[in-house]
Amino acid sequence: MHNLPATDPELDLAALIQPDRVSRRLYTDQAIFDLEMQRIFGRAWLYLAHESQLPREGDYVTTWMGTQPVIVVRHKGGAIHVLHNRCPHRGVMVITDDHGNTGNTIRCGYHGWTFRTNGELLLAPMRDAYANRYDMQDHACFGLSRVPRVDSYRGFIFGSLAPLSYPLPELATFLGEATHCIDRIADRAPAGEVDVSGGVHKYLIRGNWKAQVENLNDNYHPPFSHACTTDETTQRQFRRRYGDDSGVHLDTSEQNSKWDSVLAQGLDWGLSYCGPLPFNHEKRGGPLYDAxxxxxxxxxxxxxxxxxxTDFFHNVIVYPSVVMQLASSHVRTIRPVAPDYTEIRVYxxxxxxxxxxxxxxxxRYLNITHSAASLIQSxxxxxxxxxxxxLASQGQEWVWFNRHMxxxxxxxxxxxxxxxMRNQYQAGYLRYMEEK
Structure with missing residues (x-):
């Protein structure tokens, strides 16, 4: 494996990404991973949190934009700011809890530097030691840096590290047709909004972030990868759970045309959605449905x-970092840690x-399907x-995405x-990566 620096002329992305295949190096090479963090996760609109997680002033959640830690916090007056989780003094992460309430200030535990929840420096202890050589009100030097782009859609908060000069569209334009899927998730709430504050499943996987994103709209794998969840006699998935015969048929025959009847749709910037699966929405009626x-x-x-x-879909992917799913109702974030290490969070x-x-x-259904020890996600x-x-094997160079091409x-x-998957690479990955 060649660990080329990101600026090496030999790093020819067009040669590594063909219309029907990509090089295995995209999953293993540290230099490529570093460039992805700069050009994809450093530019795209990334999902960060939901407004329901920040109901009061001072409420915060910590998360990551690629490999960069950030704080999403509600400031006085209700404004939401996204701040780099790094004290400007000596580089310490100022908040290490996943969520909480910090009141009106954020205090660094190392030397006590204290900031307002909009990032402004409020107090540097023993300030006279800095004399008059420094303007301590200079936010660019001594404040918590703000993420340059922050916006939300139906309560889902996104941010982008891209400078304002980068030609990234406004959030609603970037989401495009995916807004219809997000609307349908939110519209199912009679109050007109959803709640994503109910906890999280969080786990690390020994794999590249792209493998998870590619798998999300891969309907070729379920009859095979998930065959162990199916009763051999009845071919009903989850038959061993409470409810028994309410499980759905998961035909392992290669001739089964149900999976090919599902719509797979690629969108601009690498986004995509998957139409309703053959069995996700078969049941209607009953007291709960009527209520x-x-x-x-x-x-x-x-x-x-x-x-x-009755307007169903399976999921929507806001490339590169999040999927929202309708049936097993959840938000799943994908955070790259290293070429072979990824963190997954399921809300x-x-x-x-x-x-x-x-x-x-x-x-209950989400716990069965997508927790770390579930019947599906495991x-x-x-x-x-x-x-x-x-992919550590050098026996073959290519990973193929040529099915039904x-x-x-x-x-x-x-x-x-x-x-x-082809759209993710052509409309998303290359679009970010090829622009210097």
């Missing part, structure tokens, strides 16, 4: 309530104003480990197509 429908109808009317509850989405039993069932995590191990329309294909 949910009634609550929505009281707000939107019968016709619109029916549209909300349940609760529907404000919906019957409480619906939210309990959503969380399979995927093991596959990511195997991908990373296999001749059949697909522009950025659009059936469920087992790899059109979304």
């Amino acid at each position: 949910h429908h009634s609550a929505l109808a009281a707000k939107h009317g019968e016709t619109h309530a029916e549209e909300i509850l 349940p989405i609760k529907l404000k104003g919906a019957p409480e039993e619906i939210n309990r069932q959503l969380i 399979d995927d995590v093991e596959m990511f480990r195997r991908v990373q191990g296999g 001749e059949d697909d329309q522009f950025r659009r294909g059936g469920g087992t197509s790899e059109v979304v």
